[in-house]
Amino acid sequence: MNSFDIYKKLREHFGGVGSWWPKDRPFEVIIGAILTQQSTWTNVEKALSNLKEANILTPKDIVELPLDDLKKIIKPSGFFNQKAERLRKISEYLLATYSGDLELLFSKDKKILREELLELNGIGNETADSIILYAAEKTEFVVDAYTKRTYSRLKIVEEKIRYDDLKKYIINEIPEDLLIYQEFHGLIVLLGKNICKKNPNCKECPLSSGCKYAINQKIH
Ligand code: SF4
Structure with missing residues (x-):
């Protein structure tokens, strides 16, 4: 599962979240x-x-x-x-x-x-x-603690990966498109807040079929 697959699965699960922020403020x-x-x-x-x-x-x-x-x-x-x-x-x-x-x-x-x-x-x-x-609405991808946690549980990267390395990893796998960048970060935050929490709820997760953590816990 690459980053664009993750984006599409999250979008299918949560729906389109758009840019999050009012463009005029x-x-x-x-x-x-x-x-x-x-x-x-x-x-x-x-x-x-x-x-x-x-x-x-x-x-x-x-x-x-x-x-x-x-x-x-x-x-x-x-x-x-x-x-x-x-x-x-x-x-x-x-x-x-x-x-x-x-x-x-x-x-x-x-x-x-x-x-x-x-x-x-x-x-x-x-x-x-x-x-x-x-x-500024320019294509600069945002990585946060939720991104690191989910990507490390998926066993795509190490949990201690540096900010710039994880960002580079993700942008190499997704199209350089403003809405996708804005929406993907928003979707990862939604996942981190609601499903891939400190104690993850893998049964509800749209990524569980490709997630090593869920497979190791015999959840999928
Ligand atoms: S399956 Fe579980 S550990 Fe894997 S991304 Fe989803 S919630 Fe997180």
Whole structure:
């Protein structure tokens, strides 16, 4: 079973999930990508909804908001001191470098954009790729802990595989297509949250027939 087969099976099981994010709110994607670090999506949603309620929607809003207020608003996402600092820093950077115009940032070549994002404090591979894939809408595949767990249980890769190696492995097996990249990551997250959990529910899994873990457990 290669990665494109995995994508098709997951899509058949869960349906098409599209791009996940509203295309017209790229700054929200950036905020979400930072808030989701070491957190669950449910808690991030609470923090995002608090931000919307407080009408904090742009880099300027974040810079103008007292830091303690920002911490309170994003508290549900956890690690709020660190994340508030990160949100503040990236907002200041966007204002100083692009006058807050994300179109300008996203008009860059994806390789250059990635390098630029990775230079910012608190933005690692997964956060940078999430911003490029879902906010800039460029084909940069996102790998996360769910991807590593599922791919290692399928015995396709070692659990300790490096981020870039797993990403390269997957993109070599799927067409370079924005919707497929966006959707495949979303489907892997759905699988990881609902089926291939810490204690996997292999009986419900659309990948069980090709999964070494399920075969070893005599589930399939
Ligand atoms: S069969 Fe089980 S271990 Fe394998 S991918 Fe599915 S849930 Fe995970």
